[in-house]
Amino acid sequence: MTDHTTPWPAGAPAWTDLSVTDVARSTQFYTAVFGWVFEGGDEEFGGYLNATSGGRLVAGMAPPMDGMPEPPHVWTTYLAVTDSAATQRAVTAAGGTTVLDPMQVGPFGTMALYADPTGAGFGTWQPGDHAGFGRTGEHGSPSWFEAMVGDFAAGKAFYAAAFGWTYSDDLPGDMRYAMFGTAGEEPPMSGGIGEVEAGTAPYWAVSFEVDDVDAAADRVRGHGGAITTEPFDFEFGRLALATGPDGEAFGLVASTPMESSTTP
CATH class of the missing domain: 3.10.180.10 (2,3-Dihydroxybiphenyl 1,2-Dioxygenase, domain 1)
Structure with a gap:
């Protein structure tokens, strides 16, 4: 599997991102390890950065937010969905827990965070302009x-x-x-x-x-x-x-x- 330009099938991993304490340190680390190039960082979206490999989106990175408790430093996996509200109802009905209600992220898409009934945390992503990974299974992706x-x-x-x-x-x-x-x-x-x-x-x-x-x-x-x-x-x-x-x-x-x- 290499480049990918369309939304991922519902239920498939579509994105991953990470909250960090020091953006400069973490971007330097992942650039050195994988050759990532970072873009974005607009204040409108909390300084969120997209990492690219071979010109394709592969991961995201979020800096600390002023006044907010420090989040867990884990790579979060987001599953593709087509209807965030319907997915939240399905997750709840199946025994999952909502951590963050569906939230629209500008024109890019809608995210939500959940925990499954056993305690594993994950997210969902309903794509807008941001379809998720643009490359998988290749170096740095x-x-x-x-x-x-x-x-x-x-x-x-x-x-x-x-x-x-x-x-x-x-x-x-x-x-x-x-x-x-x-x-x-x-x-x-x-x-x-x-x-x-x-x-x-x-x-x-x-x-x-x-x-x-x-x-x-x-x-x-x-x-x-x-x-x-x-x-x-x-x-x-x-x-x-x-x-x-x-x-x-x-x-x-x-x-x-x-x-x-x-x-x-």
């Missing part, structure tokens, strides 16, 4: 998203009810993990859903594609971040887990291409 929920069965039931997800078969053995997909996506491969270990808070995770995981890990270490899981090979490529300047977690992945019968 998002590559994989997963909901790591507190209860596997409950998490799967929630996202199926609220967003129409379908699932691949669960992995064999004791590992509770499945691929999820949007309506008509066969096989399901928009992302993954798994269950956290006991004592770990549920969360959504994002991994960014890189050409060389080991080299990217060295850039993380050299520019104020940390590697929490050293690079390792797995069934779908090579992966390392990292944290950025505010302690935000993300993955570095060099993926083995997967085939899909549909193109979003």
Whole structure:
């Protein structure tokens, strides 16, 4: 998957962004690690910045807001929706909790923030002029998203009810993990859903594609971040887990291409 110019299918990851404490420090870090170029920063939109890779939108960054409590420093995943009000009703009916009511962001779209019934936080994005990611699966762009929920069965039931997800078969053995997909996506491969270990808070995770995981890990270490899981090979490529300047977690992945019968 490379460049993308149309809105993402309903229920698919469509955007990710991060609140930071020091914009200069964080932009320098992600530019060094991924080669991102930042644009925007208008006061009208709270100084929000869009990161681009190869001229395409790949992520967002928000500076601290005066007078507001410090937000959690996590990469937030936003799922595409076509009707934010209807989605809020569906999320509530399925047992989710509203953190931020749907809010229009100028001509760009409408955002909202929720927590699923197990406690994993996520957002929704109804596109306007901003359709979401313009590039995925290429160096410097998002590559994989997963909901790591507190209860596997409950998490799967929630996202199926609220967003129409379908699932691949669960992995064999004791590992509770499945691929999820949007309506008509066969096989399901928009992302993954798994269950956290006991004592770990549920969360959504994002991994960014890189050409060389080991080299990217060295850039993380050299520019104020940390590697929490050293690079390792797995069934779908090579992966390392990292944290950025505010302690935000993300993955570095060099993926083995997967085939899909549909193109979003």
